[in-house]
Amino acid sequence: MSDPVANVLFSEPGARYRTIAYGPVLCGIVLALEVIRGGQAHWFGLIFCGLLLAGFVWLQVIAGKRHISVELTPDTLREGAETLPLRNIAEVLPEIDEESWDDEDWESARALGELTGVPRRRKGIGLKLRDGSLVQAWARDHHTLRAELTAAVAALDGTAAPAAESAVADAGPAEGDEEKEAR
Incomplete structure (x- = not known):
């Protein structure tokens, strides 16, 4: 049985799943800074924003993989x-x-x-x-x-x-x- 990945000559994924983690990681860094600084930590707000960002980016990644992958x-x-x-x-x-005035x-x-x-x-x-x-x-x-x-x-x-x-x-x-x- 042949491996289908071995037969791929060129591939572009369109979007990557790792981008979903960028928002929650950034919110986690802000939360960690608030805790280290010793002031009031906005637990609910930062967790909510991290999850909201992850949800929106997840939709974009799914659309990117479906519509702009090659x-x-x-x-x-x-x-x-x-x-x-x-x-x-x-x-x-x-x-x-590039130097031609005419469009193809x-x-x-x-x-x-x-x-x-x-x-x-x-x-x-x-x-x-x-x-x-x-x-x-x-x-x-x-x-x-x-x-x-x-x-x-x-x-x-x-x-x-x-x-x-x-x-x-x-x-x-x-x-x-x-x-x-x-x-």
Whole structure:
């Protein structure tokens, strides 16, 4: 039985559970300072605020994990709640030319996932699908996702092997081949 984690090529969690603890820890530090200082400690208020902060952040973490997480496997690309099979991707489009005045067509295309656009602090990656439509994948580390996605689509199409063969052909003849050509 194969390990599903071993097949993940790229992953961004969207949010981390450890952020839930930041509010209660801060309230605990304030409470400890009040106790050390020797004045009146606001036990109820600080505990209540710590729990309230933890509750609100817990909701945000759940939403982040559900809607802005990214996972690339050899067969699928999951952006939030939407999963796109890699066999549906015809091409990973090149990056935006920062010095160009023109916008790329894919920049106005639909973003994958169930959000209305590319989430904040993430960059879009243009994808051309086999049916001719354009969509945007997105990630915080968009350079790594672009490289992994390009390699995965090429491997799925079988275009990775001819590239390796052409690199061997460009290297020139082997030592034994030169002797054969001289004869």
